[in-house]
Amino acid sequence: xxxxxxxxxxxxxxxxxxxxxxxxxxxxxxxxxxxxxxxxxxxxxxxxxxxxxxxxxxxxxxxxxxxxxxxxxxxxxxxxxxxxxxxxxxxxxxxxxxxxxxxxxxxxxxxxxxxxxxxxxxxxxxxxxxxxxxxxxxxxxxxxxxxxxxxxxxxxxxxxxxxxxxxxxxx
Amino acid sequence: xxxxxxxxxxxxxxxxxxxxxxxxxxxxxxxxxxxxxxxxxxxxxxxxxxxxxxxxxxxxxxxxxxxxxxxxxxxxxxxxxxxxxxxxxxxxxxxxxxxxxxxxxxxxxxxxxxxxxxxxxxxxxxxxxxxxxxxxxxxxxxxxxxxxxxxxxxxxxxxxxxxxxxxxxxxxxxxxxxxxxxxxxxxxxxxxxxxxxxxxxxxxxxxx
Numbered sequence: 192x193x194x195x196x197x198x199x200x201x202x203x204x205x206x207x208x209x210x211x212x213x214x215x216x217x218x219x220x221x222x223x224x225x226x227x228x229x230x231x232x233x234x235x236x237x238x239x240x241x242x243x244x245x246x247x248x249x250x251x252x253x254x255x256x257x258x259x260x261x262x263x264x265x266x267x268x269x270x271x272x273x274x275x276x277x278x279x280x281x282x283x284x285x286x287x288x289x290x291x292x293x294x295x296x297x298x299x300x301x302x303x304x305x306x307x308x309x310x311x312x313x314x315x316x317x318x319x320x321x322x323x324x325x326x327x328x329x330x331x332x333x334x335x336x337x338x339x340x341x342x343x344x345x346x347x348x349x350x351x352x353x354x355x356x357x358x359x360x361x362x
Numbered sequence: 363x364x365x366x367x368x369x370x371x372x373x374x375x376x377x378x379x380x381x382x383x384x385x386x387x388x389x390x391x392x393x394x395x396x397x398x399x400x401x402x403x404x405x406x407x408x409x410x411x412x413x414x415x416x417x418x419x420x421x422x423x424x425x426x427x428x429x430x431x432x433x434x435x436x437x438x439x440x441x442x443x444x445x446x447x448x449x450x451x452x453x454x455x456x457x458x459x460x461x462x463x464x465x466x467x468x469x470x471x472x473x474x475x476x477x478x479x480x481x482x483x484x485x486x487x488x489x490x491x492x493x494x495x496x497x498x499x500x501x502x503x504x505x506x507x508x509x510x511x512x513x514x515x516x517x518x519x520x521x522x523x524x525x526x527x528x529x530x531x532x533x534x535x536x537x538x539x540x541x542x543x544x545x546x547x548x549x550x551x552x553x554x555x556x557x558x559x560x561x562x563x564x565x566x567x568x569x570x
Contacts, residue, residue, distance in 0.1 A: 273384065
């Protein structure tokens with residue numbers, strides 16, 4: 192069986208592939224892998240449709256234009272395409288929502304899950320932007336650069352995640 | 363660098379990234395929550411394998427070819443408070459910012475709401491960035507552990523990579539990824555509500 196059609200790779204092989212992506216990213220883009228600031232780029236353009244004041248907020252304008260910002264938007268769109276291709280090649284189709292939700296939260300339908308998912312996404316990006324990075328930017332990239340701030344942020348992320356997960360039903 | 367070439371490089375990078383996220387199963391909400399409940403360790407394994415490879419790659423790029431690193435500044439309050447909030451969000455979303463897109467690509471419909479909520483959260487932060495940074499009122503430098511111990515980056519990076527690799531060997535001996543991944547590849551290792559196979563179709567579960 193071809194490795195492309197396998198349903199799962201060893202986490203060590205898959206993780207190594209992700210880590211190797213730092214090489215083209217540093218050499219071609221002069222930056223490290225990241226994901227969460229792309230949400231600001233897309234959000235700023237959406238907000239600008241209804242609020243011309245967005246153009247006066249430096250945080251928004253610094254994320255709206257230029258190759259690095261659109262590179263990261265392309266990365267996260269590419270992530271969706273890559274996951275779709277991998278799933279189609281292996282046939283590991285997914286149900287509407289993960290089987291973890293009935294267990295952890297008693298959520299059995301998309302429409303009871305949707306508002307919780309939206310809230311989770313909101314809190315996640317709020318935290319990521321306060322910290323200045325997420326599991327990719329602070330985690331995979333920050334620790335690989337021996338950054339003290341990123342290590343602190345990742346420790347806090349796991350602490351917040353573990354405390355919250357312990358409040359849910361055991362999966 | 364033109365925006366168009368940035369987008370092309372980003373798409374190619376992202377496709378490989380998303381492919382590896384799907385194959386590793388780390389995008390599964392069950393894997394992420396299983397990790398945070400300290401029940402399975404696939405997320406930590408993928409994460410540390412990516413860190414180790416990054417450490418070795420950057421030790422060579424920086425140590426041999428002089429490629430500049432791209433550290434984020436050390437901001438204690440923002441890193442700790444932001445990190446805690448991020449962790450809470452990751453568990454409720456069952457995703458990280460990057461893996462939410464992988465979930466959408468692999469077919470989980472609720473991931474689209476995570477992405478929409480994420481965009482809303484990013485907009486909410488943007489409007490309040492000035493107030494939040496003024497509240498924290500901190501500045502920080504780009505501090506690396508290599509500077510703290512006073513050794514070259516490549517040396518500390520390779521040493522940390524070796525320590526983390528040994529840790530992963532021990533972790534894998536204690537808990538094997540093939541068992542942690544579960545029958546339906548969703549990180550759920552015990553039968554429960556909703557665990558009938560998405561891949562195999564519905565099967566009768568043994569009654570105990």
